[in-house]
Amino acid sequence: MTPDSATALVTGVTGQDGSYLAERLLADGVAVHGLVHRASPDDTHVDGVVTHPGDLTDAEAMGRLLEEVEPDVVFNLGGISSVGQSWDQPGATARVSGLAPLDLMDACLRLQERSGREVRFVQASSAEIFGEADSSPQDEQTPVRPVNPYGVAKATAHLGANVFRQRGLHAVSCVLYNHESPRxxxxxxxxxxxxxxxxxxxxxxxxxxxxxxxxxxDWGWAPDYVDAMVRAARHVEPMDFVVATGRxxxxxxxxxxxxxxxxxxxxxxxxxxxxxxxxxxxPTEQRGDASRAAEVLGWTPTVxxxxxxxxxxxxxxxxxxxx
The missing domain is CATH 3.90.25.10 (UDP-galactose 4-epimerase, domain 1)
Structure with a gap:
């Protein structure tokens, strides 16, 4: 898959990470399609993105969207993004951020089998999957033991990426530690x-x-973390990557x-x-060890x-x- 001939579908395309990702992919020559759930004052719109209204939890509609767009890679950044909100809406959080990604991965696998060409999938996971870890820093081998509904949902999708990887989907899970920007x-x-x-x-x-x-x-710069996801999507072997500064x-x-x-x-x-x-x-402390991302992807934080x-x-x- 070369960037100048690729098509990407990005869920959560109007959010902080989604907007930076769309800008990066467009600059690389990738055709970008984005899923938009509903208008929000927090939305960041990027010129050049083909937007599609839709709902992550509508598995049939998402399957039809994949058949229409025929993406080479799907970045799943959509979902409920607040730990606090997950306490108020634990069921909705589980459906949107936990179960919907499984249906999306299944749709990617079915598209791959039908088309005969590889479809790659990147799941934006979270350090919240580790909960109150016994040791710090955490890496890809740290036990998954979330302590809040947000972490439970993210853990479901994170573990699901490994399951679908075993079925032949090029599924990557990037365990993103806190990352910020003016967006x-x-x-x-x-x-x-x-x-x-x-x-x-x-x-x-x-x-x-x-x-x-x-x-x-462990706070990092959002565009750096987007860079890690792009590198992970393009790496020859699918695997999990902790993305963090280590501080x-x-x-x-x-x-x-x-x-x-x-x-x-x-x-x-x-x-x-x-x-x-x-x-x-x-959790008292979340601090990640991004050694694998550094060694395998050549990724390092810049800010x-x-x-x-x-x-x-x-x-x-x-x-x-x-x-």
């Missing part, structure tokens, strides 16, 4: 922090309320970096903890923690958020 929706704590820092610096907000400041996460920081560190960018060092006077924002179960936080703050200063 991250404001409902996520990272964007809430950078928007809050920008608004406080501009005198447009008096105080920022957050949840658990001690949770430790963990607390939410408190994220807050400090954001306020430092706007010149506020004593941020604790304008940031508080709201216990209602603390999740029922939150460090302080810089990615700074880029998000700068974007919010340039385009002031409203609340």
């Amino acid at each position: 991250r929706p404001a409902r996520f704590v990272t964007r809430k922090i950078t928007q809050g820092a920008a608004m406080i610096a501009q005198g447009r907000l008096a105080r920022l309320e957050l949840g658990n400041l001690d949770a430790r996460r 963990a920081h607390t939410v408190r560190d994220f807050v400090a970096a954001a306020f430092a960018r706007v010149g506020i060092e004593d941020w604790d006077r304008v940031v508080g903890v709201d216990e209602s924002l603390v999740r029922p179960a939150d 460090d923690f302080a810089e990615l936080v700074g880029r998000m703050v700068d974007a919010d200063l340039d385009d002031p958020p409203t609340r």
Whole structure:
């Protein structure tokens, strides 16, 4: 499969990762089709993408879409993307982010068998599949033991990729650790922090309320993680890849970096903890070991923690958020 003759189908194409992925694929000469569920204020539209309205949970419709588009590769980035939302809608999360990918993989396999040509599949998995891991950093051999509905759904799709791989589908699961950019929706704590820092610096907000400041996460730059997925899709052998920086920081560190960018060092006077924002179960630390991605794919992250936080703050200063 060469990029200039390939066709890709991307679910979740208007989200943070989907939009960066579409831009990357189009730049590589790939024809990009995108599944769009419903309009959202968070949507990022990319010129050149052929969009198709649809619902991931409608297996028959998704099968028809694959028959129509005949993609060489399917990137499944769609689904419920918030751990917090998964606690409010555990059943919907399981259907959209867990069961729907299995139907999509089955449709890819049936298209492959009918057409006689390879169809590749990339599942955007999550570090949440590891839950409260016994060791850190986590790698591809870490036991899958999620502690929230989001992780359970992602684990279903992640394990499903291995099952369909055994049936002959070129199925890849990229276990993505936290990754951010200015395209991250404001409902996520990272964007809430950078928007809050920008608004406080501009005198447009008096105080920022957050949840658990001690949770430790491995944060990377979203376009870097998209690059890893593209490399994984094009690699000759399908396998799982942990995609991470290998360095963990607390939410408190994220807050400090954001306020430092706007010149506020004593941020604790304008940031508080709201216990209602603390999740029922939150892994203490998530830190990934991306050695396999480095060795097999030649992938390495290009943007460090302080810089990615700074880029998000700068974007919010340039385009002031409203609340």
